[in-house]
Amino acid sequence: MSQLTNVTSLKKVSNDTISSFYQYRCPISNLFFHDPVIASDGKTYEREIIEEYVTKKTRSPVTNEYFKSVELYSNDLMKELVEIMLNKFPILRESQYKPDELKLLKLIIRKRQFHKINSLKKISTKKLLCENHLLMKNFLENCNSFDIFKLFIDKLDDLEARDKFERKIIYYVVRLCPNEEFSLYLINDKKVNIEFEDNDGWRLIHQASLTGSYKLIKYLIDIGININCKIKKYGRHDGGHSVVRFLLKNNNLKDYQKEELIRLVISKEI
Structure with a gap:
């Protein structure tokens, strides 16, 4: 904590000072933690980053040893320390990891942990339609729960957004979802055009x-x-x-x- 109290400027933080906060940064992204977790190698990482990392690699990026498991544990103390630092030096929030809700959604769909959709923040419908078409297609074709579908729809920021073909989310729901109740929900409850x-x-x-x-x-x-x-x-x-x-x-x-x-x-x- 002495590293935090030794800095007196709130408006301007030197590069040396920022680099001294290395222990509050994810070793993969080099950004300040947003949701720090401890992996089986005993090191702390950004949750979203390490979750994606372990789907592709089996060795720790820090120790180069094999991960003993893929289990992750929240590092509440690190999260608290990072918040103290960022509250003291707000300018450093520019270097804090910002979760990509679409990446999180991709992991949720890949692992079929649809209940976790509720933990997401708002998702850009435009970005989903234009840059993540296969992700959307995969979800709509495999979602069999009306409650999960409603959670998904409630996370979209604009149901009238269109893709490069000028098609909206309702178009793909009608095209891809076998359950007509999904489409009727958008028409009647969400009042889409x-x-x-x-x-x-x-x-x-x-x-x-x-x-x-x-x-x-x-x-x-x-x-x-x-x-x-x-x-x-x-x-x-x-x-x-x-x-x-x-x-x-x-x-x-x-x-x-x-x-x-x-x-x-x-x-x-x-």
Whole structure:
């Protein structure tokens, strides 16, 4: 603690002083600890950093000896000491590790520890859609719990955000989630805008008609979603596909369900 009290300037901390705080830094990231944990080599690391490290390597980055286990233990004393230091010298917070919520989400999904989603802070929906598309796809395809799905959705900062194709999270939920309750939750509880169009002219009703359930498609039609629209492009083919054509292609519908929905669409078309 003497290292902390020997520094008198709160506005300017010298490089020598910062380097003297090495024991409060993660040996891998060289940043001040945010969530310090003790690994089986007896050394303290940033939790997120070491969790990812042990998935790829078996030797300690400090001792070069094999880890005895992958268990991690919170270093509460180190966390308290770091907070004391950063409260005394706020300028040093610029050099504190800042958790990447998407990295944490990736680890949670990889380990299938979905209950830990609740511990995350807000996640950038735009970043998830644009830079972590496979991560999102993996989660939506493997999430079978409605409660976990709600936790996930509540962590997203903007449900209206779009990716480079101009598609929103609701589009991918309809496309990838077999449970229509997930989509209905976004529509009814979260009030997402369902009248949007991507770069190829696809609207939510098109994707729902192609891959959605009978319950979801009928609900969308009943609440008055625009069905008088055709897409501009389907794969390598030109546009012209209508809602009816997609219903005929839907492998999740039985023949009698297709017939009922097609009759409903025709009765409501302008």
